[in-house]
Amino acid sequence: MDKSKNMKNLKDKVEWPTSDFSRVPYEIFFDQDFYELEMEKIFQGPTWNYLAHSCEIPNEGDFVTNWIGDVNIIVNRTANGDIHAFKNSCSHRGTRIVDEIRGNSTRHVCPYHLWTFNLEGNLASVPLEKGLKGKGGMPPCFEKENHNLRKLRVETIGGMIFATFSEETEPLLDYLGPHCQSQISRLLDQRTPKVTGYMRQMIEGNWKLYNENVRDPYHASLLHLFQVSFGIQQPTMKGGIKMDKDTKNTWNHSILSDDDNTSSVDLAAAYEGTDKYDPNIKLADPAIANVPLDLDDGYKTTLLSMFPTSVLAQVDNTYAIRHLRPKGPGKVELNITYLGFEEDTEEQAFGKKLTANFIGPSGYISMEDGEALRLEQDGLKMRAGDHSVLEMGGIGEIADTDYLSQEISIRGFWSHYHKLMGFEG
Ligand code: FES
Ligand SMILES: [Fe+2]
Structure with a gap:
């Protein structure tokens, strides 16, 4: 169901009677429809979401899985030290690829049909892609680069790794503002966190x-x-x-x-x-x-x-x-x-x-x-x-x-x- 189209009905369910938000309608705490809309508008929307601290993934292939709302995310480090994050859901048939909370791997292999993704979330290999003995395989129009994992934008501050689904989210530092920046620096930048x-x-x-x-x-x-x-x-x-x-x-x-x-x-x-x-x-x-x-x-x-x-x-x-x-x-x-x-x-x-x-x-x-x-x-x-x-x-x-x-x-x-x-x- 497209929740956006039903926003009018949802809006009619509740009232925000004061413009200073000194009154908050109780339904938004227990109504399933509002919860589902939050997953779309907030968690998939223009927000930065914490995934891990960079000291948890110091080496190539180190990964952590975490959640942004209802969506499980893999965050890992590549050989050149960059950090990448992508949805933990196979581009073949949707299977969750990584079932551990943390670990190390040079690639992520889906357990179902062994489609294999590199640390940037790109589809690297598809078993039986060319078929066997001239039979079967994927059609000629199949291009692996069209089937990478869903990638997220990633930025860090004080080693804290944040990700966003939206291209519209402003840069992390602007999103956090000056007080968060100075306090993260005070707490995490002066020493080496572990x-x-x-x-x-x-x-x-x-x-x-x-x-x-x-x-x-x-x-x-x-x-x-x-x-x-x-x-x-x-x-x-x-x-x-x-x-x-x-x-x-x-x-x-x-x-x-x-x-x-x-x-x-x-x-x-x-x-x-x-x-x-x-x-x-x-x-x-x-x-x-x-x-x-x-x-x-x-x-x-x-x-x-x-x-x-x-x-x-x-x-x-x-x-x-x-x-x-x-x-x-x-x-x-x-x-x-x-x-x-x-x-x-x-x-x-x-x-x-x-x-x-x-x-x-x-x-x-x-x-x-x-x-x-x-x-x-x-x-x-x-x-x-x-x-x-x-x-x-x-x-x-x-x-x-x-x-x-x-x-x-x-x-x-x-x-x-x-x-x-x-x-x-
Ligand atoms: S569902 Fe992942 S390889 Fe088939
Ligand atoms: Fe408290």
Whole structure:
């Protein structure tokens, strides 16, 4: 079904009653038609999508497979060091060619009839192309170059490899904007990144709920009591959000300040009556909350949310790339790649291992995000025809803030989503 033609019907299903996106229709989180339209308009549209870090494929033939929406992609390195990405679907009869998540191969051979593709995604050989003993084979008009794999445009920044299906997507640096560029440079360009591990978390919620969550410092000090109780992120910290020109990408950051010495007193007052904050609670082993930051700029958290499904995160001294794989309207798989640096001392490497326990399916901080999103997905289905309310931090203009408790950058996400999906006009 051509979803574009049915956009009018879909548009009629929902209302966006405010032009500042402070109201979001609930149907777009659970309706299959909107999900399918997102696959076309967003994931196949003018967006850059994270695939891998270049340190995962250092040598010729190294490959990783990853997802852009519902589409599986092979990304690999050729002999001259270039990186290529193509759809993991055979140009003969559509079979998925590579079934591994990562590996090394000088070529990709489809398991069905052994059509073989080189590392640039070009069809290199077709068994029995000329037939046998003068019989059979492909017709004379068959040209291998007409049957290469579907190739994607690829660009990198800080070793992060991004790809896009669309010829219309602007260059990656323009797409990301100045704040993402400078933070990627700050986190990944000064040292030599290496992967220290992977984690996967299945979340029973729509992929856009995670995008809201990661742009939502409002919840950080309320849902994540571990952060507040042990000084990882507190509402007394300085910080704020900065967005790109389209308001689709957000840099959300918190900074240690002198006020933090007295924060437990302020916090006890702020949480009074909620039974949610106990200034006397202590960790039996406080090591995890006292890992020194590698960088001396005081940033406790840096969350770069890049539309539509990528996050580069520094939480305390944990460095990680997060990537979302939507699996239908009600489910999303969160893939986390943990990073360290070749230059790390033994102590720094140990500290990163310790703080890796913050994030992931059983992380001290993010375990409850998965649960909150499951409950949100469960509850919002009961409100068809209604809208969520995004007013914290102010309504109206979508602009950067120098404070943390806000939902403005979530409205920024919706503004771009609304445009790409074609709700306008
Ligand atoms: S489907 Fe791939 S070679 Fe036939
Ligand atoms: Fe969270």
